[in-house]
Amino acid sequence: MTIPTTNFDIAIVGGGVAGLTAALYAAQAGKRTILIEKQERLGGRAMTNKKQGHYFNLGGHALFHGDALATFRDLKLSLKGGKPAIEAHGLWKGQISTMPVGVKSLLTTSLLTVKGKMEFAKWFTKLGKIQTDNYNHLSVREWVEGNVNDPMARHILYSLIRSSTYVMAPDLQAAGPVIQQLQRALNGVMYMDRGWASIIEEMRQRAAALGVQFIAKQKVVAIEHQEGRVQQIRCEDGTVIEANNVIAAIPPAAAYQLVPQAEATALRIWKEQAIEMTTATLDVALRKVPQQKINIVYGIDQTVFLSNHSQAAHLSDEGAQVISVIKYQGKEKDADQDLRDLEQLLDTVHPGWRNELAAKQFLPNMTVSHDFVHLQRQSKPGPVVPEITGLYVAGEWVSHGEMLVDAATASAKRAVAHILSHTETENKVIHEHRSIV
Numbered sequence: 390m391t392i393p394t395t396n397f398d399i400a401i402v403g404g405g406v407a408g409l410t411a412a413l414y415a416a417q418a419g420k421r422t423i424l425i426e427k428q429e430r431l432g433g434r435a436m437t438n439k440k441q442g443h444y445f446n447l448g449g450h451a452l453f454h455g456d457a458l459a460t461f462r463d464l465k466l467s468l469k470g471g472k473p474a475i476e477a478h479g480l481w482k483g484q485i486s487t488m489p490v491g492v493k494s495l496l497t498t499s500l501l502t503v504k505g506k507m508e509f510a511k512w513f514t515k516l517g518k519i520q521t522d523n524y525n526h527l528s529v530r531e532w533v534e535g536n537v538n539d540p541m542a543r544h545i546l547y548s549l550i551r552s553s554t555y556v557m558a559p560d561l562q563a564a565g566p567v568i569q570q571l572q573r574a575l576n577g578v579m580y581m582d583r584g585w586a587s588i589i590e591e592m593r594q595r596a597a598a599l600g601v602q603f604i605a606k607q608k609v610v611a612i613e614h615q616e617g618r619v620q621q622i623r624c625e626d627g628t629v630i631e632a633n634n635v636i637a638a639i640p641p642a643a644a645y646q647l648v649p650q651a652e653a654t655a656l657r658i659w660k661e662q663a664i665e666m667t668t669a670t671l672d673v674a675l676r677k678v679p680q681q682k683i684n685i686v687y688g689i690d691q692t693v694f695l696s697n698h699s700q701a702a703h704l705s706d707e708g709a710q711v712i713s714v715i716k717y718q719g720k721e722k723d724a725d726q727d728l729r730d731l732e733q734l735l736d737t738v739h740p741g742w743r744n745e746l747a748a749k750q751f752l753p754n755m756t757v758s759h760d761f762v763h764l765q766r767q768s769k770p771g772p773v774v775p776e777i778t779g780l781y782v783a784g785e786w787v788s789h790g791e792m793l794v795d796a797a798t799a800s801a802k803r804a805v806a807h808i809l810s811h812t813e814t815e816n817k818v819i820h821e822h823r824s825i826v
């Protein structure tokens with residue numbers, strides 16, 4: 390492979406949202422930047438598959454009012470899409486009822502008793518004002534059970550937490566970031582026209598216009614270092630790319646594998662402390678939706694969630710409605726059972742949906758997050774790998790409190806900011822040295 394420039398300021402491994410964000414901020418700052426992605430398409434888990442004119446997201450679905458939205462706005466991306474209505478339903482003992490997600494629904498829901506409603510209302514009113522930092526060392530379970538007594542109100546709260554964080558680990562998950570995520574969820578989310586691939590394509594075009602070089606379909610097999618400093622990237626076909634800084638925007642286990650002697654670095658701790666969260670997802674494009682009034686369903690006694698994305702975004706060139714159904718998985722995974730559970734939810738909400746099916750995508754085991762902020766973490770990952778100057782990590786698992794794609798963008802910006810401030814310091818030292826001489 391021929392690479393026009395051999396020595397880059399910044400080489401980025403991985404072309405998901407984190408890698409692309411890093412590439413854009415690096416190039417905006419005038420850095421010679423290259424991004425290497427092993428797959429043919431950029432986007433990673435933010436890809437969208439187009440099937441018979443219908444757009445199915447691979448991973449990312451809802452854009453919260455967090456770092457990613459702020460970053461995309463800062464990058465002046467067009468962000469075409471819409472906000473789904475907040476009205477929702479809850480699934481409890483096979484029945485669909487109004488989910489308390491606002492004042493009106495709290496008054497009308499049959500899920501809670503009067504006492505439960507009062508308690509839920511009290512908690513709901515307080516939610517927006519909670520100083521989340523005070524809860525970083527408390528588990529979600531300790532926080533929920535210390536604040537809410539009514540058993541049904543607790544079930545509902547756990548269901549809201551699961552659906553806004555994609556994490557099912559109440560005894561391990563730190564409450565602070567979760568409360569922050571619930572506060573964000575209160576502001577609503579955004580679904581993207583033509584899926585998240587539209588964001589990726591715009592990021593790619595912007596980055597290319599700023600001079601970022603892309604290499605796709607090329608797996609990085611090593612990030613080499615010498616005397617405590619990063620030197621170069623080695624690709625599967627033997628290509629070597631020299632770079633002063635490398636951002637590994639890939640999962641923790643992959644970063645660990647690529648770096649020689651990684652066992653002597655923080656990469657080992659970050660890999661070992663990581664707790665993965667996965668889902669099974671079924672997306673269906675329906676020519677007609679049997680039950681027009683039900684768009685969002687939270688499983689309360691089942692770990693499932695349904696959302697009609699077409700209520701807010703253009704996801705079918707054929708006029709169909711695209712509905713996403715998710716099952717949050719624990720340690721036990723059974724693809725056949727998971728599919729049955731997802732189809733059963735569709736049967737309950739949209740009886741007869743099979744007759745309207747235009748296309749579908751079933752993904753039995755998707756990693757939503759390689760890690761999240763939990764109480765067993767020994768060390769906060771990134772942005773630097775302290776033992777190797779010039780080596781950085783980014784990605785959804787490099788969270789300093791953010792979640793999901795917000796962690797991907799925030800960690801990428803932290804890595805680039807560190808490189809820029811480091812370069813400034815180095816330049817200053819050189820300048821001062823020259824002045825003295």
Ligand SMILES: Cc1cc2nc3c(=O)[nH]c(=O)nc-3n(C[C@H](O)[C@H](O)[C@H](O)COP(=O)(O)OP(=O)(O)OC[C@H]3O[C@@H](n4cnc5c(N)ncnc54)[C@H](O)[C@@H]3O)c2cc1C
Nearest residue numbers: 403405406407427433434448449450451609784785793794
């Ligand atoms: C089912 C599902 C639903 C989700 N829903 C939401 C949601 O509603 N809201 C939200 O905010 N987030 C959601 N997410 C999470 C979101 O998709 C991710 O947080 C985000 O896309 C992660 O981006 P990333 O860049 O960190 O990682 P990735 O997208 O995984 O990117 C890493 C990239 O690195 C590449 N790579 C790996 N190893 C190498 C190598 N050796 N050489 C070269 N390239 C390599 C991979 O091919 C990949 O493209 C969801 C995820 C899933 C799976």
